Every structure is written in structure tokens, then in C-alpha cells.
Amino acid sequence: MAEPSRKIIIDAITRMLARREHSVAEIIKKLAQKDISEASALPIIGEFSEANIQSDARYTEAKIRSCMARGIGPRRVKAELSQHDISEAMVDNALHEVAPDWFTLAREVRDKKYGLTAPEDFKQRQKQMQFLQYRGFYQSHIQYAMDGD
Numbered sequence: 508m509a510e511p512s513r514k515i516i517i518d519a520i521t522r523m524l525a526r527r528e529h530s531v532a533e534i535i536k537k538l539a540q541k542d543i544s545e546a547s548a549l550p551i552i553g554e555f556s557e558a559n560i561q562s563d564a565r566y567t568e569a570k571i572r573s574c575m576a577r578g579i580g581p582r583r584v585k586a587e588l589s590q591h592d593i594s595e596a597m598v599d600n601a602l603h604e605v606a607p608d609w610f611t612l613a614r615e616v617r618d619k620k621y622g623l624t625a626p627e628d629f630k631q632r633q634k635q636m637q638f639l640q641y642r643g644f645y646q647s648h649i650q651y652a653m654d655g656d
Contacts, residue, residue, distance in 0.1 A: 511543050516551050519543070524555070528566040531556070532592035567593050567601040575607050578616040583643025613644045613652035626653075 519538060523529050529537075531552055538548045555561040567588060574584045581602065588598050617635060626632040632653065639649045 510547055511541070513551065516543055516548055520548075520551060520555060520561070524561055528569045529561065530563050530566045530591040530593060531561070533566075534561070563593060564597060564601065566591075567597055568605055571601055571605050571607070575605075575612060578612065578619070578642060580613065580639070580643030580645070580648060581607075581609055582645060586643070609644065609648045610651040613639055613642075613648040616642060616644075617652040 516538065519541060520534060523534060523537060534552055535545050535548055539545065552561060570588060570591075571584055574587065579587075584602075585595070585598055589595070617639060620638060621635055626635055636649050636653060639652055640646075644652070
């Protein structure tokens, strides 16, 4: 099968980026599903990056905001971004830029799921703490959400 033309690759990338931000790794993966090789796509993706049309930093910030809106904590945010080949340094920089209040978010997530009342017994408390841990919050965030201190 012949390699798709430059115009087809540009159109595919443009359509992806018109919908939402994408990381370079995500674009390459989606293009591979359309039988477009990484070797032919990378130079074009580079052009998009140079023109600031595609930006991993912007993608990272958008992903962090999206995760926060879904009640996802910092540990899980980092895990999701690492799956998209975003460097840890870029993630840390974006977290600093966005500057979310993880303590308040953990409290809001817990209150939304379980209500404003404190857990009645140890088993219920453990269940709520496990839920917050699954959501990706650190122990200090979980303690704050449970105790309010």
C-alpha cells in the first residue's frame, strides 16, 4: 500500500487538533491506525509544533484541568499523562502553572460521593479513604478530606 500524501497527513492532524489538544504520541498513535507511518508523520508534526499549533505543554495543562473537573487526584493525573509520553518535568511544570488545590478537590470529591456527614464507623471510613486513593489523591489530601484539618 502506498504511503499517504503530505496533504492527507496534514488534514488528519488538523482534524485531530481542531477537536481538542493532542500530545505528539497520541497523534502518532492515531495516524498509525490510519496506516500512516511515524517516519512520514514526525516531520509534519514538527511543523505543527514549530507553528505552535500542537503543544505538549498546552495538552498537559488541558489534561490536568480535565482530570480536575472529573475529580481525579495528582497521582492519577501523572499516571495518565505518562501514558501519553509526557515527561515528568513537563507534568510538574504544568501542575505548578495550573496550581490546583488538591486538598479542597479531595474534600469536594468525597462530599459529592458520600455526603457531608462523617463516616460512622471504621469500615465506612476505610471505604471512603480507599475511594480517594483510587482517584489518585495522596495520603495528606485524603486525611484532609476525611478530617478537615
